[in-house]
Amino acid sequence: MNDELIFAEEQIPEPGNASPQKPWKILIVDDDEEVHSITKLALRNFTFDSRPLQFLHAYSGQEGIEQLTEHTDIAVCLLDVVMESEHAGLDTARAIRETLNNGFVRIVLRTGQPGQAPEETIIAEYDINDYKEKTELTRGKLHTLLYSCLRSYRDIISLDRSRQGLERILESSTQLHQKTYLKDFAQGILEQISAVLSPEEDAFYAKNNGVAAFEHSGNLRIIAGTGEYSEYENNDAAAVLPEDCRDILDDTSPGFRSKLTSSGFISLYRSNDEHTGLLFMRDLKTRNQLENHLLQMFCRNALTAFENISLRTLLEESQREIVYLLGDAVEHRSKETGFHLRRVSEISYLLAQRSGLSEEQAGFIREAAPLHDLGKIAIPDAILNKPDKLDATEWAVMKTHSEVGYEMLHSSDKPLLKMGAEIALDHHERWDGTGYPAGKAGTEISIAGRITAIADVFDALCSRRVYKPAWDIKQVEEYFQLQRGLHFDPDLVDILFENLDEFIAIQQRFPDPEPQPHD
Ligand code: C2E
Ligand code: SIN
Ligand code: SIN
Ligand code: SIN
Ligand code: FE
Ligand code: FE
Numbered sequence: 001m002n003d004e005l006i007f008a009e010e011q012i013p014e015p016g017n018a019s020p021q022k023p024w025k026i027l028i029v030d031d032d033e034e035v036h037s038i039t040k041l042a043l044r045n046f047t048f049d050s051r052p053l054q055f056l057h058a059y060s061g062q063e064g065i066e067q068l069t070e071h072t073d074i075a076v077c078l079l080d081v082v083m084e085s086e087h088a089g090l091d092t093a094r095a096i097r098e099t100l101n102n103g104f105v106r107i108v109l110r111t112g113q114p115g116q117a118p119e120e121t122i123i124a125e126y127d128i129n130d131y132k133e134k135t136e137l138t139r140g141k142l143h144t145l146l147y148s149c150l151r152s153y154r155d156i157i158s159l160d161r162s163r164q165g166l167e168r169i170l171e172s173s174t175q176l177h178q179k180t181y182l183k184d185f186a187q188g189i190l191e192q193i194s195a196v197l198s199p200e201e202d203a204f205y206a207k208n209n210g211v212a213a214f215e216h217s218g219n220l221r222i223i224a225g226t227g228e229y230s231e232y233e234n235n236d237a238a239a240v241l242p243e244d245c246r247d248i249l250d251d252t253s254p255g256f257r258s259k260l261t262s263s264g265f266i267s268l269y270r271s272n273d274e275h276t277g278l279l280f281m282r283d284l285k286t287r288n289q290l291e292n293h294l295l296q297m298f299c300r301n302a303l304t305a306f307e308n309i310s311l312r313t314l315l316e317e318s319q320r321e322i323v324y325l326l327g328d329a330v331e332h333r334s335k336e337t338g339f340h341l342r343r344v345s346e347i348s349y350l351l352a353q354r355s356g357l358s359e360e361q362a363g364f365i366r367e368a369a370p371l372h373d374l375g376k377i378a379i380p381d382a383i384l385n386k387p388d389k390l391d392a393t394e395w396a397v398m399k400t401h402s403e404v405g406y407e408m409l410h411s412s413d414k415p416l417l418k419m420g421a422e423i424a425l426d427h428h429e430r431w432d433g434t435g436y437p438a439g440k441a442g443t444e445i446s447i448a449g450r451i452t453a454i455a456d457v458f459d460a461l462c463s464r465r466v467y468k469p470a471w472d473i474k475q476v477e478e479y480f481q482l483q484r485g486l487h488f489d490p491d492l493v494d495i496l497f498e499n500l501d502e503f504i505a506i507q508q509r510f511p512d513p514e515p516q517p518h519d
Contacts, residue, residue, distance in 0.1 A: 023054035024150055025071055029064035029092065030080040030110070035134065039078065042139040048150040060084045061092035068096060074105050075153040076146065079128075081111040093126040103127075104156055106149040110134055158290060160411075186212035186224035189302045193281055193295070209264075209283065213237035215276040220249070228282075241266070241280055249278075256300050260286065265295060269303035277303040293377050339510035340459060341370040346506045347455035348448075354495045357447070364419045365448050371420035372427045372452050375405030387466045402428055402437045419448060427452045430487045442489075450489040454480075454496060457487070462507055473504065 026043075028036050036057055046053055056071060058064040060083050068074055077096070081089035089109055096102050107128040123131055129149065132141075190210040209227035213220040220237040222229070232240050238249055242263040249268070251257065258267035264282040279299050286292050349366035353359070376384060379401055383394045390398055405424030409417045426440070426449020433441030435453075445453075461479060464470045471479075477500075484493040496503060 021051040023052045024048060024076070024153075025054050025056060025074045026146075027056045027058060027064065027067055027071075027074045027077045027105075029058045029061065029067075029077060029083070029089070031059050031083040032080070032112075033059075035080070035110075035137070038137055039142065042137065042142045043146065046143060046146060048147060049154065053146075061088035061095075064092050065095055065100070068100055068102060068105065072102070076106045076108065076149045078108050078110055081109055082113070090122070090126055093128050097127045104153065104160070106130075106153050108132060108145060108149065110137075158288060186214070187226070189279065190224060190226045190281075192302075193279070193284070193298065209281070211237060211240065211278070211280040213278040213280075220276060220278055237278055237280075242282075245280065256303065258296050258299055260284075260292070267296070267299035267303065269300070279303065290378060339512065340463065342510050343459045343506055344372065344452065344455045345369040346510070347458060347503055348451050350499065350502060350506065351451045351454060351492060351495060352448075354499055355447075355451070355492060364416065365423070365451060368416055368419035368423055368448070369452050369455065371405065371409065371417075372423050372456060373401060373405065374408060374420070374424055375401035375403065378404045385466055389467065399428070399436050402426075422446045423448050423452050425449070427456055429453065431489050432486045435487075445489075450492055454488055454492055458496070458503065459507070463512060 056067050058067050079089045093107050108130040109128050110132050112134045211229045212224045213222045222232050222235050222237050225232050244261040244263055245266045248266050254270045256269045265284040266280045268278045270276045345366050348369040352362035352365045406421050409421035426446050429435035429440045429445040433439050461471045461476045480493055484490045
């Protein structure tokens with residue numbers, strides 16, 4: 001498939017330019033009125049990501065809990081230790097994490113009596129994020145503190161939202177596949193697009209004025225429209241869409257493309273046999289790269305399904321297909337054409353079967369293995385596609401892909417995504433304990449992680465990468481002999497060698513295309 005993604009970063013409009021920015025909520029919990037006023041004064045005019053602060057005030061631990069119950073989106077809580085009791089602040093911190101189950105808000109303890117409680121113990125035991133003495137309430141120190149807290153709050157929320165987005169993609173796609181009528185289906189897609197990005201967000205951010213169109217006898221007929229476009233059903237999309245979508249419409253080459261323009265988000269898919277599907281959402285905005293990727297994955301997936309449905313050939317095993325689509329979005333970005341994910345999946349499956357796992361377990365590993373590198377979605381292109389060795393800093397960033405993938409998936413209640421989380425987390429651990437992120441050793445590493453580690457490296461070595469040529473099979477065999485019991489589970493390596501022909505056959509069954517000369 002001749003895929004093309006157009007995504008001009010500089011065209012992404014700042015969501016704030018048109019509408020007032022939503023403030024970050026900061027809760028001050030302190031029984032001393034003066035601390036409230038000094039803090040407010042020191043932080044006046046403070047902004048982060050062009051969003052101002054909004055202060056909420058509580059004068060006891062109990063009032064603090066009430067505020068946090070009412071406002072679930074408080075970003076930072078500045079919490080006094082001694083209030084209605086000697087340890088009211090600590091009790092409050094615990095209640096926030098355990099009773100309110102709020103793991104997002106950044107908690108900073110502030111104490112007037114230095115040395116009152118040992119800092120490290122408190123930080124670990126109460127899951128708070130920082131510990132300050134009230135003498136540190138200067139403007140400079142408060143600014144630094146707020147920057148670091150808001151940055152980490154923003155990242156945590158962003159990851160959580162991405163995970164929710166992934167779940168909605170899985171769910172909505174499954175629902176979509178069950179809809180047989182093209183119009184219902186198209187309507188469904190439009191309703192889901194904004195939900196993918198903004199479950200509960202501000203109305204200005206995702207106005208739902210959208211168009212879904214499908215090619216029918218030569219013109220792109222609007223199958224469904226929402227909001228202001230609902231009256232345009234059956235019209236030609238080309239006549240209705242804004243001028244800045246022209247170039248996408250005019251490009252007749254096959255493949256998927258999408259673009260964020262100042263009027264909205266458009267994506268279009270042309271199949272090789274000249275069917276075309278189109279989605280347009282007016283005024284749709286994304287806030288960061290992760291959201292761009294989610295949006296693209298969703299549209300690509302929806303348009304593929306759209307095409308399938310229109311041909312009355314409903315996809316079977318839709319869930320598996322979608323997992324491939326998700327993984328594929330990463331693969332696409334990392335400029336690796338071809339079948340890496342499929343091969344890793346099949347190699348993992350065979351290893352799992354031969355190592356005596358149940359067919360059900362093996363099946364799960366097969367379906368979840370394509371998610372092993374999902375976290376690479378958060379790795380900047382300059383690192384992901386560097387044609388050379390990574391330096392120490394780049395390597396540190398690259399290594400985060402294990403945990404990022406885990407974070408995106410682990411809180412899902414879907415067994416397939418849970419397995420994906422485990423695989424994402426463990427696939428770079430090593431049997432001898434020298435791997436990352438945790439340095440687990442031996443059977444501390446999940447069996448799914450040990451299996452996909454072998455499959456991933458086996459395939460990576462046999463394939464060309466931007467940063468290395470393909471190895472020949474003899475070198476690969478030597479590597480696995482050498483790393484038996486070091487990098488890899490020795491029993492699994494034995495299974496690999498006992499069945500080597502079958503593993504090589506998988507490699508050959510899904511070959512990568514020859515590299516293009518101008519690559
Ligand atoms: P990947 O390309 O999918 O490689 C997966 C794993 O295969 C690697 O995990 C490593 O265990 C193994 N592998 C790949 N190529 C080689 C090789 O030439 N020699 C040896 N001994 N092993 C190899 P690792 O090292 O944790 O890397 C994870 C990911 O980090 C890689 O995924 C790749 O995306 C990136 N990466 C690693 N090194 C470089 C590099 O030098 N340049 C660039 N641009 N990316 C790199
Ligand atoms: C964390 O992410 O919990 C540590 C950093 C911080 O919140 O200040
Ligand atoms: C891409 O996925 O290839 C471009 C989009 C982005 O980097 O956000
Ligand atoms: C991917 O296919 O998920 C990224 C490429 C790789 O694993 O090296
Ligand atoms: Fe990886
Ligand atoms: Fe991989």
